[in-house]
Amino acid sequence: MALDYKLVIWNSFKKQYDKIIAVSMLLYIVVFAIVTFTFNPESSIETLIIRAFGSLAIVMLHIILAIGPLSRLNDQFLPILYNRRHLGVSMFFAALVHGGFSMFQFHALGDVHPIYSLFASNMDYNSLINFPFQVLGFLALLILFAMAATSHDFFLANLSARVWKRLHMLVYVAYVLIIAHVFLGTFQQETSPFTIGFLILGFITISGLHLAAAFKERKTDSNKTEEDEGWIKVCTVDEIENDRAKVFKLANDRVAIFKYDGKLAAIHNVCKHQGGPLGEGKIIDGCVTCPWHGYQYLPNNGQSPPPYTEKVATYQLRLKDAIIYINPNALEEGTEVEPVYF
Amino acid sequence: MDASQRKVHRIIWMSVAIVVPLFILFSIKDLHFNTAEKKSSPVETASQELVLKTAENEFMKTILYEDHVEIILKSPLKNASSIVYTADTTGKPLKIIGQITASGIYNFDIQSAPEGIALYDGIKQTEITKILF
Structure with missing residues (x-):
């Protein structure tokens, strides 16, 4: 959380993660080169670079796509989510090296523009097996570029969290394009059951994790509600841990009811930064702290502590026989609500 | 994420889980894996x-x-x-x-x-x- 924009907001944790990313990428490239030159010593350096960085980008993309659902299924993965953006930008650079060298080797040495050559050198667009697979990789690279270029908080703040999130959900389109790029390209020529099986296993893992997380979320959203004079029954006080929250669905909104210092308070569950789940965070220094990037809000009014200006909606609570009831009508963002004491 | 984004996520991955395996099947069904x-x-x-x-x-x-x-x-x-x-x-x-x-x-x-x-x-x-x- 910062007041002004910096190119990269590093702290000791982020520096540590970034070192791990850089060293892992370097190690992968070195091992790939050693294996290639051991089994195929006449391989050219251009081909080595194309294959090493292409496969690296695919491995990284799988890790990136796994982090989101893993964090929703198990909060022990949340610290990795905190650094996912740097991993994404690093993956884009790996994909860019792959795409750049491929463009140079296959399309830059002719007498037509490389982009024209990319789209026109193979016009078999009606065939599945002979489809110009490089076009698919190029389109995926454009999406990854748009995502990397807008990954900074400056764009997040100016595009709005909703638009920014929709833009970055294009990573799923890029993922499908990349799968098609590999299956219609390399795998048509390198018919190794090992590499094909590896990517199929990766796809099953990623789609399985996303579906598991989606159905877990759906279960949370489908909790039945009981009404009492317009107030909705949530749970008993004992069901909420101290300094933690219970997430409850009201119409289309999720609400996080926090228990802290002998008090209860309810705020909207969606963080203003990147839409993180506030109810999965905890109270730190008296503030609700988003588990994704550490944005903070005061539980009694949903406002970020000064000088920050983010605000979320608040809700009225009522306690009757140790059972918590909530007024389903959200108050204006940042509205002060008297906490309920228990 | 809000409710609509969660729903979009669910629909996207259910679609991907159906379409991509079919695509993979058709793209590799004629490959020859057993050529030694x-x-x-x-x-x-x-x-x-x-x-x-x-x-x-x-x-x-x-x-x-x-x-x-x-x-x-x-x-x-x-x-x-x-x-x-x-x-x-x-x-x-x-x-x-x-x-x-x-x-x-x-x-x-x-x-x-x-x-x-x-x-x-x-x-x-x-x-x-x-x-x-």
Whole structure:
């Protein structure tokens, strides 16, 4: 959380993660080169670079796509989510090296523009097996570029969290394009059951994790509600841990009811930064702290502590026989609500 | 994420989980995984089996045996992708039997004796060379 924009907001944790990313990428490239030159010593350096960085980008993309659902299924993965953006930008650079060298080797040495050559050198667009697979990789690279270029908080703040999130959900389109790029390209020529099986296993893992997380979320959203004079029954006080929250669905909104210092308070569950789940965070220094990037809000009014200006909606609570009831009508963002004491 | 974004996520992944496996199935159903590609000494092979035909050009020498064809690639090809096809009497590619990379000796299993062998660039979709028996 910062007041002004910096190119990269590093702290000791982020520096540590970034070192791990850089060293892992370097190690992968070195091992790939050693294996290639051991089994195929006449391989050219251009081909080595194309294959090493292409496969690296695919491995990284799988890790990136796994982090989101893993964090929703198990909060022990949340610290990795905190650094996912740097991993994404690093993956884009790996994909860019792959795409750049491929463009140079296959399309830059002719007498037509490389982009024209990319789209026109193979016009078999009606065939599945002979489809110009490089076009698919190029389109995926454009999406990854748009995502990397807008990954900074400056764009997040100016595009709005909703638009920014929709833009970055294009990573799923890029993922499908990349799968098609590999299956219609390399795998048509390198018919190794090992590499094909590896990517199929990766796809099953990623789609399985996303579906598991989606159905877990759906279960949370489908909790039945009981009404009492317009107030909705949530749970008993004992069901909420101290300094933690219970997430409850009201119409289309999720609400996080926090228990802290002998008090209860309810705020909207969606963080203003990147839409993180506030109810999965905890109270730190008296503030609700988003588990994704550490944005903070005061539980009694949903406002970020000064000088920050983010605000979320608040809700009225009522306690009757140790059972918590909530007024389903959200108050204006940042509205002060008297906490309920228990 | 808000409710609509969660719903969009769920719909996207349910669609992907259905469409992508179908796509993968159709894209690999005609691939030949069981073609054994192995390198061995030509002397060793020749001493054990009957040679049916041989042919040679500037790129390669091919030796046809009853159940496999041996290709001796004389020097590395410039093409990034070199797919080996059986060919008809005109040199037209018929069926993929494997691929070659560095110079050396390659052996590919075959079902029946082909009229020729064609090397094809899988990326540029162009013929590299062909050889007729």
